[in-house]
Amino acid sequence: MSDLLVDELQAERDRAPAYQRWAVKLEYDGTGLVGWQRQTSGLSVQALLEEAATRMAGGRRVTSITAGRTDSGVHATGQVAHLDFPTDMPLLPYRVRDGLSYHLKPHAVAVIEAAQVGLDWSARFSATWRSYRYRILNRPSRPALGASHVWHLRSPLDIDLMQEGANYLIGSHDFTSFRAVACQARSPLRTLDILRVERHGEEVWIIAKARSFLHHQVRNMVGTLSLVGQGRWKPERIAHALEAKSRCAAGPTAPPEGLYLTGVGYEPDPFG
């Protein structure tokens, strides 16, 4: 091979992207996991997913970026992440989905969709909204089915009062009172598009949708609304809590086991 050809091949290699990017939609049971982010101890969704992808890539390290770093014990039905695989792997959507799900066994994490995306696409930065569902089992008896999948509240909740309180939170606000003290976001300003309280038989669901959320924002809103639902707070106290711009002014943080990341939106939707 001439030196010229070798140089040209090298130049081609330098121009070509070093990886192909894939978006994946994930379902997981957060019970017993330390949450999305890799920790020094305990199983994280990130570590399980990257390990599965790395195995598919024959041991070459594959890294991931996620749309939402869910906390320990929080579940997902529609989490999205992207993975960068080596370019020389022939990949098809169903093979990425099934291959990752296979290597994720026996953990309660599964890939439910996969789609190739451009290298400028990011699961985190391209997202235009995130949606969550919070499930409260509202009955006297403790849950037997799905005990780690709902928050159990014995006393009856008045969902009309809860919705009245929730309405104060919809729109653009400084959510300092509803963010974790350890929250690292630069701005406490967020725009909440949807905050809906629904009764489904013995359960009360709180549905939230926004471009993005602060750390613990959904759980802090739910914990505060539970006080309204139990009649311990009047709905308008939510407005005062918001105005106070102090975490101490709002209610407690609802436990993680009732929370589900249900979807992440992109325009266009990579999963079609």
Next chain:
Amino acid sequence: MSDLLVDELQAERDRAPAYQRWAVKLEYDGTGLVGWQRQTSGLSVQALLEEAATRMAGGRRVTSITAGRTDSGVHATGQVAHLDFPTDMPLLPYRVRDGLSYHLKPHAVAVIEAAQVGLDWSARFSATWRSYRYRILNRPSRPALGASHVWHLRSPLDIDLMQEGANYLIGSHDFTSFRAVACQARSPLRTLDILRVERHGEEVWIIAKARSFLHHQVRNMVGTLSLVGQGRWKPERIAHALEAKSRCAAGPTAPPEGLYLTGVGYEPDPFG
């Protein structure tokens, strides 16, 4: 005390019932349990319930009778049983419910309702119907949330064809082809009131209701209908399977993890 008075008290005691009967409605997660009935090894719902009741009775043995002896791995949202407590215990519905649920901890069995009933009332023999739900997760990816709570079938099910097949089973028939070979019921004749196939998002539910069912009848009907839904059987083959009066003529037994005993009916309803 005079001998006469002693005799009278003794006679009173002989006339008085030796126990008070309570109906309880139960929810349980069948995962890891050997089913309703007490077995030589493994945890049964019956043993857990009777042990909880016996503890409430200060160690005096309390026994139970159930409406439906669910198999290992089968769940319940509305199982009913009755328990005979000693007469000298002051019991109230909420205390029976909460006391039993407390003593059932940490097992995934909870009492959701309790009501005192007459001594001639039987959870088994007074029941006028039983209802079941069978959940199939019908999507390519394996379940991550609730893996032991659905039957996972990858290939798309045609629920219209399934309903067409199900319609052959509704009504009074000899269900020999759909009963377990080990089924101990004297007659294979049963009247199926409802057999409905519904799609709920990624899930297909099969709802069944009858005065009573044969052993494995629901799971054998579901296993057979799954062949129809996958296009492997034409719906009318269900009619031929029924006519054959042979277990070999019908389809496979669907796995227990998709099955839920959802309710038992009584007239009047002891739980009001």
